[in-house]
Structure formats: structure tokens, C-alpha cells
Amino acid sequence: MDGNEILKQLNEIFNEELDTDDIKLNNRTTANDVDGWDSLSHIQLVVAIEKRFKIRFTAKEIQSWNNIGELIDCINNKLPV
Amino acid sequence: MIFTSIFFALFFLIVAVFYYALPHKFRWLWILASGIFFYLQSKPTYLLIVTFIILITWYAGLQIGNTTSSKKGWRFYFLAIIANIGILVFFKYTNFFTSSAVDFINFIRQKIFSSTETITNSLLINVIAPLGISYITFQAIGYLIEIKRGNHAAEKNLGHFATFLLFFPKITAGPVERAHNFLPQLKKVKPFEYNNISCGLKQILWGLFKKLVIADRLFIYVSAVLPNAEHHSGISLIIAVVFYVFQMYADFSGYSDMAIGFAKVLGFDVMSNFNRPLLAKSVTEFWRKWHISLSTWFADYFYTPIAIAKRDWGMWSVVYASFTTFIVLGFWHGAYWTFIVFGGLQGFILTIEFFTRKARKNIRKKIPAFLNGLIGITFTFSYFAFSLIFFRANYLTDAFTIIKRIFTANGPIYMENPSIIVFSLLGISFLTLVEVKREYFNNLFTLYDNKNWLIRNCYYCLLLIIILTAGVFDGGEFIYFQF
């Protein structure tokens, strides 16, 4: 799976979990840019991402992403090659 | 030394003048010395406790950062965290635990042995907490966690680290600053900048205004009514509770503004603490705007780790984490059951808001935006006001008396001195006007940042004149002091 594919899937997850359809993510998007992405919904998003990609993040990883790009890199590293 | 005293003003003037007169390499030493002087004004012996916290946190930080063996790192991390929490718990909660134990023993004696004798609380030792102890320990714990997580390097210079924890503007009541935000600023050469001083002084002026004109005036009515609830009518109690919300906000945000302003004059940007919380449209949003330095501290170091660890529980992880966080947050304010109820109420409403957020979003789509905002703000304000009844009361029964009387006690409005009510209402209106203007019409009719020197300065003069004519000068107490 390449970065763009992951981004597309993340976009779906975000819109689904935050219950909108106007979120358009890119690599530089941060939590401040997305309405409703806060510390409460963050965990919920993480769980959804883990389920979709069938991966497991560490606690450290969950708290380390500064933007969507870093999240995608992290997912990419976990996916089977 | 409180910020609103003339003694502090003189102290600060001397600190600032010498600070800019000194070359960069001595400035941190001067700030540290002034912090120590500031601390000595409270209870000199307690400086030893703070020194102990500084030494142990600094040393453990270095060990965690340096060591390659994670086991050794863990040991230091654990010891330092336990030491910090231990000191905090000892000074803040000894009274609570011993008096709860006494109450329990008395209860048992009464119920089981039908003894009429009771052990009195006067037998207990009364522990007085060192100035700003929770702010100091929280900043120390945050520092250790950041190093443990590998996000930031440990501070090598003990002097710089001590300056961070003893930076006098934030000793008494925060903000709960992060080491990695403060320390780089301390090391950087800061030339004299006119804008820092001008911005800092303006923020101090606004903080003084909120504290002296609004908070201390409201305090007079609130402290006459709420502690004597059984003598007051429902309508007086409602007024007092609403006043109390504004009092808390004006008091605490005013004090924070002053702290941030003093830091700014010295060229430091410390964390902001309030972002117009009374205009929040939900309680969830409220806690992102109220006491930000503390709520983000709890979010980063307490809430998120719990929620992550329990994330397999799905939605319940959020519920669990919210409740634990807010109960601990309530308990942090002081060792009373009333504070725990206060925290519990926040956890409860956050959970409700979390589960209903989709439904609420759908409803919102059908109502005009301004009405939405109004309903949200009114609800949030009312709920917070309700929870503050517990925050203010000394005992749970007092809080219940207030709530009961709000609904049942008819009678006139208590107005011993009508002048106080007029001053209070004008103060609240002024504050609301300023907040609404900054939130929604930031670019219209600006006075504070007006481009014209005369208009801008006339506004500052006016604030100062209002402080002198309508401020309360004779003995107003800062409520967050003992926290």
C-alpha cells in the first residue's frame, strides 16, 4: 500500500468517526486543522485505524505524531511488505 | 508577596531594571536570586523542600537521559516521581486523611458501640502547604515524563533548572509551565525589546483590572451570601452563584494575566492559561479554554496514557479516562469531598457530551447558528456554575443546602449595600463586553490595540482610573492561593 492509498483510507476513517464529510486530509494536516479532532476523539481514531489496517501502535507512537504525514509513515512501517 | 501589593511592584521594578542592565550570562542568576527572595517572603524553611525537589528532579532527569540501561533509568524515574508525589500528598492531604479517619472512627463508635464520645479534630496536626507546592511538583513531574518518553533532553545546568522551577511570576498560581518551553528561552540571548515590555505591561494592567475591580468586588457579595446560605433567599443564592463564576474567572485569569505579563516584561513567553472559557459552547470545549496549562498537563500526562492503555474497551476507555482524570483534578484542588464531587460532575458531563456528540451535531444543523451558540454558552455556563456550588462549599451538606434553597426559599434579594451590587454588575458587564468583542468582533472598534497613540493610551489610562476608583484595595484574598 502506498502513501496515497493510506491517506485515502485515513480520510474515510476520519470522516466516518468524526461524522462529517468535509474533512480533506493531506500530509501536513495537524489536529488543529481538523474540527473535532481532540484528545477525546484521538483515541477513537487510533482504535479505528488499528482495526482497519490490522496493526497495533505503541503508546509512545500514539503520542508522537505531529501531522498526518508522520502518522502515514508510522502505519507504513507496520504494514507487512 | 501578592502581585497586587505595592511591595511586589517595587520588587518587580528592581528585578526588571537590573535584569536588563546585566549581561546575558548573569541574568539567569539574577532571576534565580529574585525567585529565592520571592519564596523567602512566604515561609523560609519551606525553601528547603523546594530545593530538595529541584535537586532530586534534576539529578534523576540526568540519570534517565544518560543511562543506556532502561532498568536503571526506570529506577531513577520512579524514585523522583514518587518523591514529588509524596511531598505533594503529604502537604496537601495529611489533614484530609487524618480527619477522614477520625470521622470514620467516630462513625463506628457511634453506630456499633453506641458511644456518644467522639474524638475531635482538634487533636490533629494542621499541616500548611508550602507556597505553590502543587505547581512546582506538577512542573517537575511533567519534566521527568518528557525525558522518560524521550521527547526532550535532560537539563545539564542545575542553576538553569532551578530557575525554571523558581521563576517568580509563576510560583504562586502557575501557569504550569513546560520545561522544554521555558529552558530554551532562558538560554537564548534576549536583547531589550520595547514590544515585550509594552505588551507585558498592558497584560498586567488588564489582569489587575480583572482582579481588583471585578473579582474582589464580587467576592464581597459572594462571601456574604454563600457561606450563610441558610439565611438567604433562592434569588440571592442564584445571584451569588452567578457572581461566583465571574469571580473565579476574573480572579484566576487576572492573576494568570499578571504572571504572564511579568514574564513577558522580562522577555519570557510562558503558556497562556485562559482563552475566554465562559464563551465555550460545551463543557468539553470549556475545559480546553479554562486553566489551559493544567488541563493540557492532565491531558498529556494522565488522560491520554490511560485512554491509550484501555483503548480496547472502545468508548468506555474515554469514559474511564475522563472520570479518573477529573476526579484526580478535583482532588488536586484540595482534600475535600466537595472537590471530588466537582471533578465527578465534570467527568459525568464530558461522558454525556461524548456519547451525544453526533446527535447534537444533527440537531445543530436544524437551528440557526447564533441560537446554537447561545444555547451552548448558556448550558455550559449553567452547568459550570452548578458544579462550582460544590467547589465553593466547605461540606457537601452546605452545597445541598444551597441547591435546595435555590428552588425553595422565597424572599427578597439581599442588598445590604446596593452600591456593591451596582459595582458588581458593571464589572461583569464590562468583562462580558470585552470578551464578546475579542471573540466575535476582534477587528471592530479596537481600543486596546488602536493605531492612534492617544486613543489607545486614553483607554489604558481609563482602565487605571477605574482601578483606582472602583478597585477593592482593602484586603481582597486570592482564592487560588492555597491550591
Added chain:
Amino acid sequence: MATSFKKILTQKGYWYLIFKILAFLILFFILDFILGGFLGKLYFKQTSGWEYRTKYSIEDTRADILIFGASRAQQQYNPFFFEERLKQTCYNVGRDGEPFFYYYAIFKGILKRYTPKMIILDIENGVFRAEQTSYDRISVLLPFYKNHPEMRSVIKLKGPFEKYKLQSKVYPYNSMLFKILIGNAEFNKKRSIDINGYVPLSRALNEPTRSVNISQKYDLDANKLNLYQSFINECLKANIKLYIVCSPYYINLIGSDTSMTIAKNVAKSNSIQFFDFSKDDFFLKNPNLFDDTVHVNIEGAKIFSNKLIDSIILNSAYKN
């Protein structure tokens, strides 16, 4: 010169800051002067209310008999009876909630203008107690600092920085804005009634007395004690007939209060007549004469004033 000044303004260094601060201060003092002057005009133009009575006491009254004290003077001594029976003019300069500093400052202000013939000083339990609020309450005297040098030594007791705070012309009127406005309003004359300074109370108690032990020790205020001695000395010097009185309580007082004991002893050593009604049986048996446990109502004031006048007449007859 011109270029270096321009340099100061553009470089935004230390001199620029000092220049800006000075400009701000000049603007502030101009506005402060205008507003302070305006508030001052209004303050001294008042025709009724609390601040008006303070101003009247200091600057206007010429009564032969003056009554000093706090609420227990203001609300219990009716000058009407003193005027009628002693055939002299009388004014009650007592003010609710004010400490000994206030009595003394008013006394000094009056003494500057004329010498009254008789002074009745009401002293209550705990009058010499050391407490911060007594110093805070001095604030009502700030408007008189400028034109009454004789009162300054008392006003300065408020705090070490008072002299500097008074550089502001609005500061003396702190927290008084609405009281001053209402004090100028016509309707307030009907709302805030007083009879030569006496403010009558109207409720009547209907409950048994409670007992309070008043013999606990507390810290005494050296300033208050000194002013008490000075008050007596100056009355003696000016040949003013001074009576010191403790008015009735509707409380069953047990033991004796430290301040009261001192007040009595000092009065005795200066041969000043001291009338103590604090344990007067007649009042203790009549709750209907009290508005609350420490203030008699209008009926009680009538009886109390007359009882006191009886004692004064008896005392002077005996002396003569």
C-alpha cells in the same frame, strides 16, 4: 539634538521606553486631575447619606454637645433629647463600622474649627482590638487628606504607601462613586433619614438573652490605645466636658472585656466620668427595646438617651 531624538524614537531602546512611560504618565495625571476634581466637587456638594454626614461632622457642625463612636453611637443616642433637656445644641458624629481612628480624626477636624462644650464618647467591647479592617476603614477619610493637615497623622496609619497613592486625585473617592451620586440626589433625603446624625432602628427583638464570655485575651492595638489617651488629654486641655459611655447590650456578658477594663482605668486615672450600661438590668429584661443584640431600637434609644442624660445631670449637680 533633533537627530538623536529621532534616533531614540526609531530604535525603540531604553530611552524610547522611558519617553513612552512619561507620555503615558502625563496623560494619566491630566485625566486623573480632571476626573478627581469632578468627583471632589460632587463629594463636597452632597446633601444626604453617609459620606455627607462625615463631611458635615468635620466641616460644618457647630453643636455644643457631640456624640462620638461607631454604630453604637450613631444608632443609639438621639440628640433631640440632649437638646431638649440640656438646652444645648447636639450632633451625633458616630459612624457605623468605624474604628477609634475615625473618632479621633473627626475630633481633630472639629477641634480645628471650634471647641465643643461637651463630648460623649461611646466605647464598645473590643474597641482596642488589633485588626487589619480597622486600618482599611480609614479609607472614608481620604477625601479630607488634602485640606485637613490636622487629620493626616491618622490617615497615614492606613499604610506606608498612602501618601504616594494619594498622588492620584481619584483615589480618595475609591468605591464611593455611587454613594456620592446618590448623596447628591433629592430623593435620598427621604431615603436616608437622620436626626442630627442619629439613625433610628425599628425592629424589636423577641428572644431570651444568650450568654457570652468576654474575658478571653486578644491582641491590643497600641495606636488605638495612644489615640484614646490623646483624645482624653486634648479634651482636658480644651476644657471640654467628656463623658465616656458603654451603651447597653442584650447579651448576658460574663467576665470583663480587656479593652473595656483599660478604657475604664484610663478614664478613672484622668478623673473622667465613665457610665457603664453594658450590664444594665432594665435593658436586659426588655428585648422589645432592641433592634439586634447590640443596638437599641428607636424606643430603646429614647429610654437610653434619657437615662444617660439623668446620669449626666446628676453627676454635674453633684460636682457643683
